[in-house]
Amino acid sequence: MIDTLIATLVSGLVLGSLYALMASGLSVVWTTLGVFNFAHGALMMIGAFLAWTLVEPVGLPLPVGILCGALGAAALGIVIERLLVRPYYGNRNMLLITVMTTLAAMIIMEKGAQMIWGARLKQLPRLIDGEISIASATISAHEAVMILLAPLVLAAIWAFTVRTNIGRSLRAVGQNQDSAALIGINVPFAFALAFGLSAALAGLTGALLGSIRFITPAMGADPLTKAMIVVIFGGLGSLGATAGAAYLIGLIEAILVLWLGLYWTPFVLFLIMIVVLVFRPNGIFGGNQ
Amino acid sequence: MERLLEVTDLSAGYGAVTVLRGVDIHLDAGESIGLFGPNGHGKTTLLKTISGLIRPTAGAIRFSGNDITKARPSNIVNAGLIHSPQGNTLFGDMQVHETLELASIAKRAKGGSRKNLKSVFELFPRLEERRTQKARTLSGGERQMLSIGCALMCVPKLLMLDEPTLGLSPRLKKELAAAVGDIAKSGVPLVVVEQDVEFLMALTDRLYMIEHGEVVREIDKANAPDHEEVMKLYFGEVSH
Ligand SMILES: Nc1ncnc2c1ncn2[C@@H]1O[C@H](COP(=O)(O)OP(=O)(O)OP(=O)(O)O)[C@@H](O)[C@H]1O
Ligand SMILES: [Mg+2]
Numbered sequence: 017m018i019d020t021l022i023a024t025l026v027s028g029l030v031l032g033s034l035y036a037l038m039a040s041g042l043s044v045v046w047t048t049l050g051v052f053n054f055a056h057g058a059l060m061m062i063g064a065f066l067a068w069t070l071v072e073p074v075g076l077p078l079p080v081g082i083l084c085g086a087l088g089a090a091a092l093g094i095v096i097e098r099l100l101v102r103p104y105y106g107n108r109n110m111l112l113i114t115v116m117t118t119l120a121a122m123i124i125m126e127k128g129a130q131m132i133w134g135a136r137l138k139q140l141p142r143l144i145d146g147e148i149s150i151a152s153a154t155i156s157a158h159e160a161v162m163i164l165l166a167p168l169v170l171a172a173i174w175a176f177t178v179r180t181n182i183g184r185s186l187r188a189v190g191q192n193q194d195s196a197a198l199i200g201i202n203v204p205f206a207f208a209l210a211f212g213l214s215a216a217l218a219g220l221t222g223a224l225l226g227s228i229r230f231i232t233p234a235m236g237a238d239p240l241t242k243a244m245i246v247v248i249f250g251g252l253g254s255l256g257a258t259a260g261a262a263y264l265i266g267l268i269e270a271i272l273v274l275w276l277g278l279y280w281t282p283f284v285l286f287l288i289m290i291v292v293l294v295f296r297p298n299g300i301f302g303g304n305q
Numbered sequence: 306m307e308r309l310l311e312v313t314d315l316s317a318g319y320g321a322v323t324v325l326r327g328v329d330i331h332l333d334a335g336e337s338i339g340l341f342g343p344n345g346h347g348k349t350t351l352l353k354t355i356s357g358l359i360r361p362t363a364g365a366i367r368f369s370g371n372d373i374t375k376a377r378p379s380n381i382v383n384a385g386l387i388h389s390p391q392g393n394t395l396f397g398d399m400q401v402h403e404t405l406e407l408a409s410i411a412k413r414a415k416g417g418s419r420k421n422l423k424s425v426f427e428l429f430p431r432l433e434e435r436r437t438q439k440a441r442t443l444s445g446g447e448r449q450m451l452s453i454g455c456a457l458m459c460v461p462k463l464l465m466l467d468e469p470t471l472g473l474s475p476r477l478k479k480e481l482a483a484a485v486g487d488i489a490k491s492g493v494p495l496v497v498v499e500q501d502v503e504f505l506m507a508l509t510d511r512l513y514m515i516e517h518g519e520v521v522r523e524i525d526k527a528n529a530p531d532h533e534e535v536m537k538l539y540f541g542e543v544s545h
Contacts, residue, residue, distance in 0.1 A: 188396045188407060191399070195395050197357070198387075198390060199382065199407065200408070200410050200411030202379040
């Protein structure tokens with residue numbers, strides 16, 4: 017009994033870390049540009065494939081592959097912002113138009129990955145081999161690294177957006193573009209930076225996930241859906257709320273899988289979200305603005 | 306004499322709506338100017354166009370010898386032309402000190418950030434008392450102080466203030482007017498938009514009256530020092 021409980025808790029933590037990394041990237045773009053980036057999951061997948069290409073066929077060390085996966089995804093994110101989001105700034109229907117354009121980017125990247133890398137399943141080696149036992153539950157050392165890395169990355173983003181002027185400029189642009197411009201913030205640069213940073217987080221997550229799940233062109237779809245649930249569930253905007261919601265949902269999901277099995281879990285997860293949003297329309301941690 | 310700011314034949318508006326129609330104003334080195342005129346006739350639009358928020362449809366803007374007609378707002382700030390907008394709400398979720406520190410993000414302002422923050426707090430001690438308060442929770446007067454404080458953090462070579470005392474109680478209005486007077490005395494040239502002509506006459510050297518998006522009158526303090534006379538002109542013009 018205790019064993020199952022600990023195992024569930026640990027698996028909830030792994031899921032929570034994954035969702036926290038994905039959702040924080042989504043939330044950076046949302047708070048800066050007011051756009052939901054539907055290509056976020058595909059950027060994650062690109063990060064995984066890039067890392068795999070550099071590690072397996074090319075033969076570079078895994079950490080280098082992971083880093084390049086994150087950087088490659090960041091570059092692609094900046095291109096997407098430039099070509100598919102920037103032309104619609106100031107448009108009254110920007111939110112809806114960018115739903116379409118980022119969905120288009122997602123499809124292009126998924127089909128592109130299919131053409132380049134084929135449909136055969138791929139997997140990355142693990143950062144650290146071996147297993148770690150906590151009480152009587154065991155997880156791979158790689159998963160332990162993810163559990164430790166996620167809060168560090170979140171803390172770094174938090175420090176960046178609260179302590180540095182470049183990071184603060186992202187928040188400022190999200191709240192009042194004209195005022196931001198009038199104190200000397202380069203608004204288009206802030207947009208590109210937000211997209212690049214967010215895509216880097218997606219790429220990093222993908223490269224890490226590529227060691228414990230298979231790398232396929234569609235691997236980003238489920239993390240994207242979950243990240244969206246997390247961001248909305250947490251109450252759009254604040255990083256702390258997003259992180260809290262990520263771990264909460266990871267835990268709920270792990271418990272549901274144990275209790276109801278994989279088949280019914282997504283259904284119940286959405287049900288919980290809908291019920292929460294009925295009573296707390298601004299999210300579970302959101303204020304009542 | 307070199308002109309610090311020169312606006313020639315400027316037209317601008319919002320989409321299909323033309324607001325400014327061929328505006329000519331200038332500011333010589335060492336002087337301050339005021340803009341006044343009835344509500345909704347384009348004063349704010351003029352400042353927004355100068356600071357790059359609105360693209361002009363015709364005309365030219367030169368600042369300190371450079372053509373800034375098509376420049377990006379952040380580059381205009383970096384050149385030292387700073388605009389403190391009307392009814393500025395700034396960034397609701399950001400604390401006072403964060404906002405002020407952020408306002409030194411332009412290259413020209415980076416180095417002196419700490420020193421400038423100190424002098425802003427000297428000018429507005431109330432901001433220092435509220436340094437960790439979020440902008441959203443500030444009173445109207447405090448917001449106005451924060452907005453002017455941000456403009457000062459940018460190290461202005463020319464400071465444009467859009468109705469800095471709008472909607473304030475008489476006492477607060479006096480306090481802010483005194484602060485703006487201090488800024489002028491410290492040697493920063495000003496472009497001030499205000500409805501209160503007396504206030505403008507005390508602060509600036511020349512006034513432009515703006516109506517229907519055009520400059521309809523230029524008043525030099527040396528020629529028309531009598532504020533009552535200006536008021537007569539003002540009301541004479543408005544009530545056709
Ligand atoms: N964003 C906008 N879109 C469309 N029209 C606008 C916009 N902003 C202002 N206007 C219009 O432009 C005209 C000039 O407005 P502006 O704000 O420049 O006037 P103002 O002289 O500053 O007035 P006030 O003294 O009330 O501040 C007004 O008719 C106004 O309705
Ligand atoms: Mg105005």
